[in-house]
Amino acid sequence: xxxxxxxxxxxxxxxxxxxxxxxxxxxxxxxxxxxxxxxxxxxxxxxxxxxxxxxxxxxxxxxxxxxxxxxxxxxxxxxxxxxxxxxxxxxxxxxxxxxxxxxxxxxxxxx
Amino acid sequence: xxxxxxxxxxxxxxxxxxxxxxxxxxxxxxxxxxxxxxxxxxxxxxxxxxxxxxxxxxxxxxxxxxxxxxxxxxxxxxxxxxxxxxxxxxxxxxxxxxxxxxxxxxxxxxxxxxxx
Numbered sequence: 001x002x003x004x005x006x007x008x009x010x011x012x013x014x015x016x017x018x019x020x021x022x023x024x025x026x027x028x029x030x031x032x033x034x035x036x037x038x039x040x041x042x043x044x045x046x047x048x049x050x051x052x053x054x055x056x057x058x059x060x061x062x063x064x065x066x067x068x069x070x071x072x073x074x075x076x077x078x079x080x081x082x083x084x085x086x087x088x089x090x091x092x093x094x095x096x097x098x099x100x101x102x103x104x105x106x107x108x109x110x111x
Numbered sequence: 112x113x114x115x116x117x118x119x120x121x122x123x124x125x126x127x128x129x130x131x132x133x134x135x136x137x138x139x140x141x142x143x144x145x146x147x148x149x150x151x152x153x154x155x156x157x158x159x160x161x162x163x164x165x166x167x168x169x170x171x172x173x174x175x176x177x178x179x180x181x182x183x184x185x186x187x188x189x190x191x192x193x194x195x196x197x198x199x200x201x202x203x204x205x206x207x208x209x210x211x212x213x214x215x216x217x218x219x220x221x222x223x224x225x226x227x
Contacts, residue, residue, distance in 0.1 A: 103153035
């Protein structure tokens, strides 16, 4: 059973809107959470990391973590067509170096 | 600074052939990983190496072997390729769990393997 779940999408939003991407995880003791962006045919690249409950903002991106609900989300404000990509949620299994990735959510920002 | 370099970028094999995917990083990272990515399946961990001299199985290790040759290099070998191993393979590395950039993965460009 997959330990990190994401809606595969595609999630379509108009340019300028807020895109909300969600991820749930099963390991209750996980301490760190990552969002990677992957353009078609390219390798994943880090967008955000979050370690504590609450919000973490970086430019147009906000990561939100709720450990009690085992839920992490990524908000993209003022979405641009260049944000169109697949967004991968990654959770290292606690006590190991094993990163478990969700299947990713494909985001399409419509101009 | 090249980051993570994988070779080859593309390879076509026949069933039963063997090959090795090479990976090298120049960031002095301790940990290295091999993932495969298939449509609808996301990234799945094949093997990882927490540090030089150690390797461990991930989610889908069957049919693969790895070698952590030194701190920089981590190779993935297919001894007898099967069509089910057709995939895009990514090598990644990460710094130690403490300190700047802790646990952040840096990926190579990927290797697209087709097994006929």
